[in-house]
Amino acid sequence: LTEHIVKSFEEELEQLSMNVSKMGGLAEAQLQAAIDSFTRRDLQLADQTIHQDQVLDDLELLIEASAVQLIALRQPMALDLREAMSPIKIAADLERIGDLAKNISKRTLVMFDDYDTPARLVQGLTRMGKLALGQLKLVLDAYTSRDEALARKVWASDEEIDEMYNSVFRELLTYMMEDPRKIGVCTHLLFVAKNIERIGDHATNIAETVSYLVTGHRLIEERPKGDKTSTTPVPAGSN
């Protein structure tokens, strides 16, 4: 009987873990679609991305409910407990990534409906989006293979996205000053950039969760923080 219960617990953990991977795949697809619709000005794809976000919301609730039930009924300890707990954390981050992808798509609809968007700025944001997508893919791989070294690698390279954000931010501000008619569209681009930067933060959160899951220790160093835009002076403007 004991063996049966042990087996079944492992099966339940595996089911939970598979649901997290499934949700991760969907979040990845949503982010990919948000970036593509933004880059290609594909309004239909943007619209689709907005409507599919509900699937991620539902999956988060499902994962949370089954994880909590597992913890309550099985009383796991140590690694088993971390295995049962980390899906709740990761699902919360994936749900937020889905929200942010949805918001990018919403802005895509407005921006390209009404305005000409400077191509060079769109390219910069596309690059930034692809970087965040790459981070998300890597950290989901790290979760699937319980690869702490890979998780730590993702965790350490969040700064790249932040640096790109800093440069896009400065470029956007300069652009607005040179042509105030573009302030409206540039403000949307500013928030798209900020959304991508936040998606990078959530990938970093997931990396921390995976590391803690595998090792049982928290990554103690102060998390890398490269977003300087809230603390560095902005260009003073020339006109």
Place this chain on the structure above:
Amino acid sequence: LTEHIVKSFEEELEQLSMNVSKMGGLAEAQLQAAIDSFTRRDLQLADQTIHQDQVLDDLELLIEASAVQLIALRQPMALDLREAMSPIKIAADLERIGDLAKNISKRTLVMFDDYDTPARLVQGLTRMGKLALGQLKLVLDAYTSRDEALARKVWASDEEIDEMYNSVFRELLTYMMEDPRKIGVCTHLLFVAKNIERIGDHATNIAETVSYLVTGHRLIEERPKGDKTSTTPVPAGSN
């Protein structure tokens, strides 16, 4: 013996709940300080707010660890399970509120160090901040008294902050177009406004958690979403 265990479980739940209230009080104080330092241009207070954020981070970890241990060791069901689980959710929202307050303070340091900030815009943001603070206070009261009606009231009035955000957003854009030299400082104000709007969202999340805690049912209607700035066209600009 059974009675002893039951008593001790209730005590542990109470301890957990008190830690959430303590963390709530600190998050409130952090938000208050962030708004005050912003309004009064009090750089010392802003600096203090930034450094105290660590306390909230530590409390979140403590609450999460004790809640998980409680669930694993006591196997609570139904209301008891929700009582043990909700602190994890609420602590996560409070931690994010602390982060956003910290970010407001960081921007306060930069903005008032280098720039003249239009007084009328500061007033609008101060009002918005006070509204968010009021929402946070109410929802923490709702948690303390397990008052579902009050939680639902907070949940339903998130739209007020969103509407204020929409008007501040439009005002900021207009202001930038009229005086492009102010684009730098207005961009910071834009993000301060966005931070406050997000704090309102987290208060709404907490309201959902409290409602679920008390009733065992999720607030099913689509959550009120009044932030239209990602989907409405922005002023086209006149110069």
